[in-house]
Amino acid sequence: MTAGQMSEYRRREESITLSVVGEQPAEDTHEELLTLNFGPHHPATHGVLRLLVTLQGEVVRSIKPVIGYVHTGIEKTAEDKAYWKVIPVVERMDYLSYYFNAMAFCGAVETLAEVEVPKRAQYLRVIHLELNRIASHLIWLGTSALDLGAVSIFLYCLRERELILDLFEMSSGARMHTRYFQVGGVIEDIPAGFVEKARAFTKVMPGRADQYGAILNANQIILERLRGTCAVDADTLLSLGVTGPLLRAAGNPWDLRKAAPYSSYDDFDFKIPVGTVGDNYDRFAVRVAEIYESVKIIDQALDGLPEGPHITTDRKIALPPRHELATSMEALIHHFKLVTEGFRVPPGEVYYPIESPRGELACFVRSDGSSKPARVHMRDPSFVNLQALSHMAEGSYIADMIATLAMLDPILGGIDR
């Protein structure tokens, strides 16, 4: 084709000199750092977490978390209510591990008021706590797998969680935020059929967890996304105050259920899964292994469930049983005082730590002798663990940051309170 016969397009194409493209860019062009807003509304942040991420290309250079988008003033509300009314308020804090919030608060108040929890109540508490731990890990697994692309795992985990929520509904009437734990024990004994249904669940759960493992454990995508990414050593994590599965994945076997057992945890025989490298894959594996261990604990607790009262017999703390109200005047007076004013707790301050699915969950209660607490503070594990996010994800790719955020398991309700 001669030049005369070329179309306009071809003529323009010929006029481009490729040498310009091949040259080095001029000195005044520079790489810019891009600050991206992972807004509070984002499908991959677990809850309303806002991250200001500064990127160099696809490499994350700095992360600044901005929280407070679901701050509910729970601690302030709790100061206004009688002790037993604080329990439902405080349960809604870390909204996936509601029994743990209640346990921390009840434990603190029981320590202050020097109330003894009967053995049966302790075993019932352990059963519900471990069921809640499994439920929390199932949601974590489902949403993390959803972030990484394994969409069907989400539905499988929700299916298992329905079984657990059925058990909760059986014992307390509600699926979430059940108000089951009270100061001194549990509010009601478990109904007939609970033990059988719980055993049916523990029989089925390890098999289901094996199914998740079969899909995820040796999956090429999971391995490439999680193996070797965002590892942090245990000492840095400890200096940041990180506890729970994150610390255990890095190799430190710190678990309050074994180190400082509360509520009869020393009666049970279970292992603590510990990782070696501390990367995302270890965090994932540790939590999945914890599901198996929790099933073991539930089985042992169901086997050894002792007879006895389900709440303390101290009538100044716990409501008397209904049938006593018809015959005993004292029971009526106690009932009246407890319902209208609530019980009084001797003045003092107590910090009561327990092991929640995310780490050390502790409740600080300050009492001034009246029937309402003067200060309730929950030391939430996600709040402290979030500080480790920048140490984990800085220097890696955005995709790794998403995977790390998923493995961090932040619950914004606990972070913001």
Add this chain to the structure above:
Amino acid sequence: MEIKRERVGTGGAGSSGSDAAGGVPLVDPRALRVNKHDSKELLRGGELLGATAPASMDGDELERYVHERVLTTTVEKAVAWGRSNSFFPLAFGLACCAMEQFQTAGPRMDIGRFGFEAFRASPRQADLIILAGRVSIKMAPIIRRLYDQMLEPKWAISMGACCSSMGVFNNYALVPADKFMPIDVHVPGCPPRPEGLMHGILKLRKMVQDDPDAGWRERYDARGTEEILRDEQVGPGA
């Protein structure tokens, strides 16, 4: 009408010849349109009904025939039916109610059997925002912005006690959702069971089906917050 079965191209009554190359013989396309469903023929109940039907119907008989076989509706109703059966909820969970929202989308109380399982991540693609959880004062302007970014017609469900009223927490940190955006359905509960949320969504669906007038701006006096591109922001090619 009789249906003649003939092999294509092998002798027969077709007027078509074969391909010059001797391969698949060409067929006259018009001969293939055997079942010509002419609407007039259908309505008249003509040849299709066979020998027993009258050749044509008129007047009342025709009207009855049509009523039995054809569905008439207004465009609004048809559109409302379509809109109500295909909500695209915005994937938006704030707190504990979000966990029950997951369970509603889960296998047992399957939101997909109603057609609502397509949770969109972007508000521009969603038409239903389910406020699941407590709205704090820091989050309220962001939710309002998300709501403004949704395209009309849009609906909002306030799930749970915390956003419908203040819920368990009547304190400085929360805002009931009614204060800053129009809500169509409030679902009580703390958190509402998946059945409860489903009931709320189906109520909304009924509401949209019955009232095709999507004049929600007038109903809720919700003017003044629309996102409108300023003139200089109009895109290329304008």
Add this chain to the structure above:
Amino acid sequence: MPDATGLELLAKELRESEDVGARAILGTLHFRGRATLEVAPDNIRAVLASLRERGYTSMMSVHGVDYYPHEPRLGVHYELLDMSSVDRMTVVLRVSTDEPVLDSVTPDGEDGRGWPTADHQEREIYDMFGVVFRGHPDLRRILMPEDYEGHPQRRDFPVGGEPVIFTHNEGESHGVTR
């Protein structure tokens, strides 16, 4: 938890040590099996550093308390943990609302390493109680909006909220769409 005598011995040691001194340790308290050390606000970093040498290497929590109406009103509690011997120690200090300034324990200083875990937690105490931490790398509000006025968790801050609407005060309700 160190028992009562152990706590007293520890306090005595700290009083006699050089970097802490007797002025710093204001008191001890052993309550329900838990040990608390009350210190003066100026010496908090020194006290924490010497406790770290004595094995309390992890800081588990930093939280604030409002002791209204007792003065000085604002208290800050530091929860320390010794992982190897599973020991906990609480360090308490009080500042008044007139001058709520305190050294931040987050950054590393000339007096030793800091405690990075206190970063967000000190911000929360600043947000909720108004205690200003000198030397904190990034002291801004963390839970409330940045331009919020007031410190919500102080006991004289009103709880707030919406009025509960019954039939007799229906007119007060605003914001509910009809």
